[in-house]
Amino acid sequence: MYGDIFLIIKHLCFFFSFLLMLLPDITNKVLADYHLYIYGLLLVIEVMQVKAISLYSIWIAGFVYMILSEMILFPGGSEYNITVRYVLLANNLVLLGYSIGRNKKFFQYKQTRLSTNSQLFPFLLLFLTIFYIYNTYTSVVASYAYGRQLVSTTGSGTLLGTLNSSVGIILPSLIAYYVVHIRKSSKWIALLLVLPFFLFIFILATRFKLLFSVLPFFLISGFLNFNKITLKSTLYLILIIIVLVLSSLFTRTNRNESYSIGFGSLLELFELEDSKSSFAERIAQNCSPEGCVEMTHLSERYFENHDYTYGKSIGFISYFWIPRAVWPDKPTQIDHWLPRYYNPQMPDTASTASGFTGELRADFGYFSLFLLFLLGIFLKRCNYYLIYYNYGRAACYESIYASLLIPTTFFALRGLNLAITTFLCSFAVLKLLSIIKGKSNE
Numbered sequence: 001m002y003g004d005i006f007l008i009i010k011h012l013c014f015f016f017s018f019l020l021m022l023l024p025d026i027t028n029k030v031l032a033d034y035h036l037y038i039y040g041l042l043l044v045i046e047v048m049q050v051k052a053i054s055l056y057s058i059w060i061a062g063f064v065y066m067i068l069s070e071m072i073l074f075p076g077g078s079e080y081n082i083t084v085r086y087v088l089l090a091n092n093l094v095l096l097g098y099s100i101g102r103n104k105k106f107f108q109y110k111q112t113r114l115s116t117n118s119q120l121f122p123f124l125l126l127f128l129t130i131f132y133i134y135n136t137y138t139s140v141v142a143s144y145a146y147g148r149q150l151v152s153t154t155g156s157g158t159l160l161g162t163l164n165s166s167v168g169i170i171l172p173s174l175i176a177y178y179v180v181h182i183r184k185s186s187k188w189i190a191l192l193l194v195l196p197f198f199l200f201i202f203i204l205a206t207r208f209k210l211l212f213s214v215l216p217f218f219l220i221s222g223f224l225n226f227n228k229i230t231l232k233s234t235l236y237l238i239l240i241i242i243v244l245v246l247s248s249l250f251t252r253t254n255r256n257e258s259y260s261i262g263f264g265s266l267l268e269l270f271e272l273e274d275s276k277s278s279f280a281e282r283i284a285q286n287c288s289p290e291g292c293v294e295m296t297h298l299s300e301r302y303f304e305n306h307d308y309t310y311g312k313s314i315g316f317i318s319y320f321w322i323p324r325a326v327w328p329d330k331p332t333q334i335d336h337w338l339p340r341y342y343n344p345q346m347p348d349t350a351s352t353a354s355g356f357t358g359e360l361r362a363d364f365g366y367f368s369l370f371l372l373f374l375l376g377i378f379l380k381r382c383n384y385y386l387i388y389y390n391y392g393r394a395a396c397y398e399s400i401y402a403s404l405l406i407p408t409t410f411f412a413l414r415g416l417n418l419a420i421t422t423f424l425c426s427f428a429v430l431k432l433l434s435i436i437k438g439k440s441n442e
Helices: 002-022 028-050 055-073 078-099 120-146 159-182 187-203 207-221 231-255 266-270 279-285 292-303 334-342 358-388 398-403 405-412 416-437
Strands: none
Touching (some): 055 078, 207 398, 292 358, 334 358, 358 398, 358 405, 358 416
């Protein structure tokens, strides 16, 4: 009964959203404010319905945190009307695709667990730890002293840098898996062992990598269990969110992200007087606008007079691993070349985010909306994989893969290519370790 009611409310939310977008006189600001309440209601309904934190919930939270907050704080004038409606429509189609996904498991998984009688695994962990510290410590010291914007991580942009980044992301989860599930020791011991890694990433001021490493660790170690919402796990989650938000503020300051991508300083987004702020604006001010809407608007302007890239943008996923030393003319990503087309003075260390629509929009124009609908269906499939391994509670090696789906989904909203390539690199390292170590079916 309640399931039918929840379903009806969800459909009404989407209907109301589409209706709002069709109104000719509604401003972008009002449209964004209304959608804060629509997505908030959808998020509450999803948690009440599934009694867990699903990838659907993660997607909505990420959209509000990084994209909708930008619409609220910087709605733009009438020239942004198409941009705002396109992004909102794209997000709705992802959620609709997820909603109509099959409601039962349609494929079986094998659970594998690294054998506990081998002495090789701890030596592999030690080797990876030395490898990561050796390739990172100089950047950590320099970042602490001078700030991240003036520092380039060792090997950044190369195959070595990508490998080192992936090792740093998965090491905390591997340590948690070994300490808690193989050695059967306390999760608090695992936390003490991984704190130096979190400190490294924190000093390097990379929010992306911090979330990618922190959340899987807390799931694998057992601090969090998104499949069963309890008071204890909720308190842990609130604490983690507070720490991540505070670290986000620190990293934003440390990175000195006051650069222009065509519409002025991003810091202008936060120059609102609290006394005059609406409820939606106060919520948005505590989020992290990433400039995704502005990048989408720049993309619309650019492709009015240029051909679409027809697969070259999203295709970066297939050849990202090729070193630029081997392929000097390897295409750059849209996050790099598009803002510099409008602002050639943008420093190389500055980063932008085209959002979850960026690469597909550049490749296929408005046909990307259909592909984003398919993305929602695929996201539902990924959620089944996540549920099957019970967010790391199954004590099997695949639970580490599954836990990476949460930060991948969250950061896919900032940019599909970066999120997917980070997941693939981490997956490859994990798979290589399982082959070297050997595995046994449970």
